[in-house]
Amino acid sequence: MIRAEQLTKRYGGRTVVQDLSFTVRPGSVTGFLGPNGAGKSTTLRMLLGLDAPTRGRATLAGRRYADHPAPLTQVGALLEARSLHPGRSARNHLTALALTHGIPRSRVDQVLDLAGLTEVADRRVKGFSLGMGQRLGIAAALLGDPAAVVLDEPVNGLDPEGVLWIRTLLKSLAAEGRTVLVSSHLMSEMALTADHLVVIGKGRLLADTTVTALVREAGGTTVKVVTPDAGRLRALLPTTARITADAPDTLHVTGLDAAEIGRTAAAHGLPLYELTPQTASLEQAFMDLTHDSVEYQGAEPQRAGHPGAAHQGAAHQGAAA
Template identity: 60%
Template sequence: MTDTIEARGLTKRYGDRLAVDELTFTIQPGRVTGFLGPNGAGKSTTMRLVLGLDAPTSGTVTVHGRPYAELLHPLHTVGALLDARAVHPGRTAAHHLLALAQTAGIGRARVDEVLGLVGLSDVAGKRAGTFSLGMSQRLGIAGALLGDPPVLMFDEPVNGLDPEGIRWIRGLMRELAAEGRTVLVSSHLMSEMALTAQHLLVLGRGQLIADTGIDDFLRLHSEETVLVRTDETDRMARLLRRTGATFELRDDALLVLDRTAADLGRLAAAEGIALSELTPSRGSLEDVFMALTHDSVEYGVRA
């Protein structure tokens, strides 16, 4: 049995509000899955359903083939960070983790180990209530790692982290996935998800919009453009017009909208035009995400 998170027809209503609508997906080990969606899309609700903190109205969600409540050793199976501030402010970082560890038969040595992994060894004796949001995030991540679980879930883990901390957690997520773990990470930072995730789950108004690799997501939902630079810009522009290509002038370059880089290279070579740059690109993850979820935004700015 693999360490997957599986949802089948997962639905959750709060009164008249449909928060999660017939979600079916499988989150696989060995990769970082980015969990994306506008505010109110249902990401946090879905995570709470996975962890048994809320009960589904209908459908099922399992971890390692079982509902969370039926796991024999939950802390050793799933590690989660949903709210970095959900810590008793009077406890020290070490005592907070030790209290968690003792519920699962985990020794003090592991507490010291995870404090070192997240960079909190020097403040292990400080009260959690004095921590910045970034330090609280690190403590929450330490708690998630405490049982060395094969499945990990993080809700907005980069909030409050400085650039060094963001780079650190990016590397950590990648390392955990490379070890064969199942890693689910939600975030509103599209630029960070583009650097961290290999797979995407995208929600809009509780429904699944996309479940695909990040490269496929960009390829399916954005057009490729090619930036062309040459010392013979005018001549290249005339050639593009003659062949019916669509392009825009960008300072000293040409942005071609409907030809591949290979096509343009062959075209220029046939005419003896030397190119100094031929760069294909697609829309950013942020651009594609915003376009795809435009109609799913719960709170938007009206023009």
């Protein structure tokens, strides 16, 4: 089990993490999410004893990371896959780590095989691609057969086969009863891999919940409406609804159910070609939840040839401000 208790980290007058508490339990994959600058990397570094918290406490299996006599056998971590000696081979890199913890050499061969690196085990890592470096970092994290695994952006640089491999690996580790904490920016991958989510923004906890609950509560349900009178219908719907358009005849309405929209259209004689409820994606739910925590926000792209694009873009920016 991984536990953060009131973690706070300040650098001078700047607070990066503020009173952050959460628990990562064994038996499931927990996704650790947040926009850039949210404090994810700092939090992971505090969990692993690389940064000392200004206040609060981080424990792994009930102890601080530094208090474990053989930490690789308790927690396997990947924070920076390229932090390797370029002149060493993959095998030598793992062997050096194994010797510091009394791990048998046979385990080196096992994790090389698990990571798909057996054929390149004796090549110097300076010639490794980004994906190969990621695989080696994951192999190192699993070297001590740890009860907990902490991985930061593990699919970065992996090809589709590698992404499927890491997804299957994480699920199998959780199924074995291990504690798995994974940080990622890929919402589509987290939707397929994670069971539970911890979401932070500006160093504070925004959500500690399941994927299903976050999508339901933060993203809500959007109704796709196709009508030749989209402009008239949009003007008739309550201003409390959030309405976007990706085509002249198509609206996406959040905040109203399909029945309400249908009744409004029928009352004013507006034809409907489609009225389809669509559950929000994890990506949309995440964007909604973290909207006020994003460091930099770009303007909404204008659709070429759309007569109202410039006006809608300006209105969107004004609402965001």
